[in-house]
Amino acid sequence: MSISTTGVGFNRSGIALGTTAAKYAALAPSPSRTADAAKTSAMNTGDVVQISDAAKAAAAALQKPSPADNAIAARSKLDALYADAKSDGTFITFDTAKGGRQLDMSALSDEELAAIAVDHGGSFSQDESNDAAGWLNLRLAKTLQPFQNATMNGDRRAHAMTLNALYDSASQDVRDALGWTPAMRSEGDTLLSGDTARFGRLDWPSIFSNLRDASNNGGMAYKG
Incomplete structure (x- = not known):
């Protein structure tokens, strides 16, 4: 599953700043x-x-899992999915024209999907990495969906505020998997400032409420 981020808000490029809790x-x-x-x-x-x-x-x-812990957990979960398919008399495929079943990553966390997508340790196939990036982008699209009409009509306030909040709470792997960079974060501020001048100020509580609802209904997890 390869999902383009065009129209979602950020392009897939660049590297954001990040730190690890390990040190x-x-x-x-x-x-x-x-x-x-x-x-x-x-x-x-x-x-x-x-x-x-x-x-x-x-x-x-x-006590938060490290990026390496997330990769190990993700590899274990994918292996279990392959084993389940085999026990059901079928197999996992990335081309349904060849039969089999698609890899269902819906049970993986955002951090695990990101670990597969960036694959720092070389533990995943390119197909697995592409699929994981697709699943993560689908969750982002789900989170941004309530603001789609307003965004298409030129009011990007809620869109920009949501992306900014997600960026600020995301791990480095999630940012890398989605192609989020500090420059894009700054661009979000610029968009927000311009649209706020045109349409007025939006309250943050409504944005946070949507983020919490989306987290519980197939959107990206929000840790803010």
Whole structure:
């Protein structure tokens, strides 16, 4: 499945800035040691120890799967799909004219699809990478669909705001898989500024509401 991003908002080219959480993980205190110390302190003083929301968020960030973890998980899920097809007496195909069944990647996360599409480790075939990029672009199109008519009529405010929000929350692999770059992020700001001057300002809550709804109905995951 090869889906063009033309008309979706971004072209497939370029590289965005990104960082990995791995280099910070080594500097962070061990969650188990921190928990043990807090437990000991509570036992000695009789006080109830509460972990702040910021500390919980930091711990959760350190536990996010790495790009390599996403690639391993994606490879495992694809292998299971191939095995399931074989057990059903058929096979996975990228050309339905030859029979078989298409590779259904709907159960994979955005991060796993991106890991397949960029394929840093050479773990996937070109057909698999193309299909994964197609699935990710379909999810993006689903997220942007409510604004299609307004965009076609020259009002790109919601379109630009949604893309900006997705860009800001996306991982480097997702940005690379969709061809999103800092220059495109800047272009989104320019479009938004021009259309805001023409049509007025849009409220962000409605954009965030659509992002949450889309995340639950086949669109891209939004982590903001």
